Amino acid sequence: MDLLDKLSILADAAKYDVSCSSSGSSRKNTPGGIGNGARTGICHSWSDDGRCISLLKILFTNYCIYNCTYCINRAGNERPRAAFTPRELADLTINFYRRNYIEGLFLSSAVLRNPDYTMEQLLKTVRILRKEYKFNGYIHLKAIPGADLSLIFEAGKYADRMSVNIELPTRQSLKMLAPEKDFTAILTPMKNIGQAIRQNQEEKKKYRKAGPFVPAGQSTQLIVGASPETDYQVLKVSENLYGQFNMRRIYYSAYVPVNKDSILPALKSPPLLREHRLYQADWLLRFYKFRADELLSEEKPDFDLELDPKANWALRHLEYFPVEINKADYELLLRVPGIGVKSARRIVTARRNGSLSYYDLEKFGTVLKRARYFITCQGKYYGGIPIREDLVKSRLLSAGDRQQLSLFSQE
Amino acid sequence: MDYFIYDGSFQGLLTAIYEAFYSKNQVGGILREDEYQPAFFANKIPVEADLQKSDQLYLAIKNKISPQSLRKIYYVFLSEKKETGLLIYHYLRLGFKIGRKIDSYLNHELVARLNQLSGKVSREAHLLKGLLRFRKIEGGVFYAPFEPDYNIITLLAAHFARRLADQDWLIHDKRRGLAAVYNREEWLLTDMVNLPDLRLTEEEKHYQRLWQSFYQHIAIEARKNPRLQVQNMPRRYWKYLIEK
Structure with a gap:
């Protein structure tokens, strides 16, 4: 399969991950190297859905051993599958970067063979970029739940941002829609990354030479509208994540019905306005010192769609x-x-x-x-x-x- | 009334303002040659850029007012808008009176106008740090044409000299006939009349196809929103985008 086909398949498969931010890192270029971070982030284009394109957002592979109901890449779906090699992907990143198409790489993946193997492939890719190609642009890397923590920690030395997607806000919904995934297996790397970031920040205060660890922080994503949770429940989950896991940013993704399944809601279109309200509320938590309980309650658990x-x-x-x-x-x-x-x-x-x-x-x-x-x-x-x-x-x-x-x- | 005429360079502008500070008459304008319109009672004073005077004023702004003010003044200069010479002159007079506090007088007429204009320039520069596209041409140089509203090529050149430090590149403002040329060590600004050989390499065509394909596939069909797209990325910038 040639590179053009692979890119088409694996960009298509990555598009439902909404994060594309390239902010928060001011990594400097090195002598003989290429690239640097821009603290405020830079958008390089806007796609037809109006969303900013900042990073080469791509899956390493869409071959998957899991069969999560909401996911386009689930094992049971008949669709074209592909996988990059680490070298192909590193070359593609560098060549896009040299033409100023992108701010860096956002590398995610379906789970090929097993979590450790998949994480190793992602790690190989970023190692080529950082060490061999002296690439100092932005790298956002997914931590694959269930992968050995030592792999995830090593990845954190190269990445500017890491993320583990929660996808579904509660244990029950995850069990129903992604029965092979385990809530604890998602929270564990998140917790560990959060702790390691905090530790790294402490070390940096003491020794100036302590290397970076995920300097732009970690993020996660929640799908809105695929499961029955109220806005109040979702916002409470967010509040806890910000508080407990040293989370920098939470993304909300209006559920796009990509699969037909009797246990999934039949939506005519993605709940975009609801998603927008959640983002507004999220901003209120992070920058306006609001608490979730001030905005919603058990009695009034959903946002007004008329008014922000x-x-x-x-x-x-x-x-x-x-x-x-x-x-x-x-x-x-x-x-x-x-x-x-x-x-x-x-x-x-x-x-x-x-x-x-x-x-x-x-x-x-x-x-x-x-x-x-x-x-x-x-x-x-x-x-x-x-x-x-x-x-x-x-x-x-x-x-x-x-x-x-x-x-x-x-x- | 005195009208000081400068050569269009930033040094020229600073020199003209320097001279205006010592003028005994009322200062009617600090203008580029093309801005000046002869009028009765106007005393036209051509000023030649003087590095010593402009450096002196440059440092005085930085130290006695603030580095932020200096940056904003430079951005306003880059806007090439009418009357900016006089705006900067009056701003500096106020600045030398009250010092760095001027940055906090957001509701003062002069400060508000300066902030507004420098903000526009800064926003366009930021946008184009993302939207500029380089093409690898025969000979290995990466060539990036663009037509900005404001004269921001120096801001972009400084950015890309840090970022794309290990490749030869050339940024070309086609509207103004200016180019920033970088040779992996330093960049310099020059007039650009003759174009280099713009034939694309095969490798270049390959990566352009890959980028176009990525661009097509990353959009979510169910969320299509052309209005939001042009709001973020005005159509006048599409001309040199590979993906559009």
Whole structure:
């Protein structure tokens, strides 16, 4: 089989992994070497689904010994199969990189023969890249659950980021949809990578020469909509992962019905808006100091599809509003719908030099379309309507989310 | 009113501003030759770039105001927008008065305008660090043509000199007739009129096909979203993409 066929098959098989971030690593180029990391990450193209292409996202192979119900590559599916050699894949990466197609490699794999064998192939590939080709671009590597930990630890020395996909948020769902996989076998490498990252950070404080270990942190992915969990359950899982496993990032993947099976839900289209809401909530956990329990509860376990989670929270807590822009602390500014991390920082910076007016906020690019209902500037309120839940809600709906909705709706 | 005319270079601009600081008359403009329109009562003063003066001002901005301000001023210069000379002049006058604190005066008219413009340039540079495409041509050089809105070729050259350090490359701004040429040791900026032999190697065609195929297969059909795609990647940048 020639390289073009292999690439087609194995890119196709990799596309359901949503992660493509290349941020978080500032690896330097070495003398005679090629490549470096860009701390903020760089997108190199956008595919027809609008998602950013940053890395050569590819499977080492799609031959698989498992038969997970939700997965396109499951053993029972009749589809073309292929496998690279480590050398082929390393050469492809370097040649794409030299033309600036990509920021680096995101290497994942189905499980060929057994987890150890598969992990060894991934390891060989990155060893060629880092050692032989002196490649210092970004590498995101999957840890294969069930592979020997020593293999996973060695891989961590070469990779910028590692990930183990949980895929299904609870033990029960995993058992139902992926009976050969074991929840503990997924959590074990995750836990160990998390600990090793923490340890490496400690070592780096003591000895400057300690080599890197997964400097851009670890991530994971959850499929949304293939199993019956509520948003509340999913978000609780995320919160725990961030807290316990030193997780940098969690991806949510709207379930795309790739297989037909009686135990899978029959969806007409992937639940993209639900996925979007989960991302918004995830951001609120990571950057806005929200807790999952503030956003959802047993009684109200799913996100409102009409309104984003932050606006929703604010409408249910009007007792905090309006907040005075010149007095509210940073944490409270972050809770204002429409004010993001950038705007909140700018407000805190600029008001050191004197009191800010509504017009001042506009001047440095604060978007006030939504925020105006929740703030005062120098004591003045610019919302123009009484702060009442029903009134503000109808304004927010007509102002903000309509455009978003159309981005996520299906034609 | 004095109008200082510079040669279009960053050194030239700094020299002109340096001279303007010592002007006894009101400063009406700091302009490139092509920006200047003769007017009554205008006192036109051509300024030749002077390395000593421009270096002196450069260091004064960096040390007495801030490195961030210096960077933003350079980016605004690269925008090639009208009136930027005068904007930078007024910004610097304020900066030398209040020092590094100027970076926090986000609501000040001058600071807001400078930040806005430098932000646009910085965003385009960031976008093109991703969208620039190199092609290996006969002779082994990697050639990357592009047509940016702003004059960002120096920003890209510095980036790729660190990144693609072990290959010969040539970045070509076709809109401005400028090229950055790199020989595995250093890069330099030059005018580019004559094109090199642009025939592609067989190897190059092979990798282009592979990339096109990857691009096709990585998209999820069920999530097709052309609107989001052009929002992230405006159509004017598609011309030199291999995959489009």
